[in-house]
Amino acid sequence: MDRGVRRIVKRRVEQLRPLIPAPWDMNVFLDQLEQARNRPIDLCELHWAPGDSTGAWRAMPDHDVIAYPTNTSPWHQDVIILHEIGHMLPQHAGHCVLTNQRAQQLAPDLKPAAFMHLLTSTTGAAEEQEAEAFARSMITQIEHHRHRRTPRGGLRGRVEAAFG
Template identity: 50%
Template sequence: MTSSVIAPRCTRLAPGERGGPIDERGLTELRAGARERVRTVLGAVPMPRPWSMNVWVDRLEAWRGREIDLVPVEYRPGRPSGAWQPRPDYDLIAYVEHTSALHQDHIIAHELAHMLCAHTGTCQMSESEAARLAPDLAPQALSHLLTRVTTGTDEYEAELIAVLLLSAATSEPPAVQPDASGRAAEQARRLAALLG
């Protein structure tokens, strides 16, 4: 029996770091921006019902006009659980292979958030170190795959967007009676349209 391993950080973080400090003065704007980004994405790329990350990623690819390859990798304690790497012709997202489907979806959503926000970082390890972390991937795929350090603000934003996306993916739109009226009915219709 394989046990699930919870890896608390994405590959964009350097070993031993948690993304640095968050400037709390901008959190209100960051949260509002994240919510707006999620509304925009979900307005253009609706969540499939029933939920499927693969189907939603296919829809994201069509919307963006750019392929997204999802690559499962083995997790090792102390190492990141996910990574996004923009390649010349496509985006590569690595995620932990041996964990629950919900955890995998969360890791992928977090990395998709980095992608949608176009977060950048700085190189932290060599290709040989990256190859040691993911020995089953081709060397071309490893080039700076596990090598980004982002700010705490970027990590916070990616995590918030991942939570908002998965909340939309796993919640059912509210049922609204066709003849219902008033503020609550209108809000429920807007939410149903956003989630549907």
């Protein structure tokens, strides 16, 4: 991956680090991201079949929609949602690859206007690498945040704070 992309991803993750809740909770993180961006984010749970894309992001006029699979682990759902946020923040464009009929088959309970090609765009290799790097970096930050301890008082607290 290009150094410039790594720098961009690193800077983006650094900006979001204060939004990472402890303990980790994707919904709390998304609430804070919505406030920081002043733009709502709707999550759309869908059942995914083998061979389908695992997630999708779509910018609507007044909010963003992220689709993710219900039939995978919570950790994997977080990775997928973070990957889509990695597309959302830089506003990757993508291009349409599925018909409205196929999108309706994938999400039969949604009105066509609600997902307007939600599950139908694909991005280029460079955009995919950037989104994947973003998701990996965020997961690393979340894991680091999760294992960080609150320092205790006295000598023991100072030793733990200094040496982990």
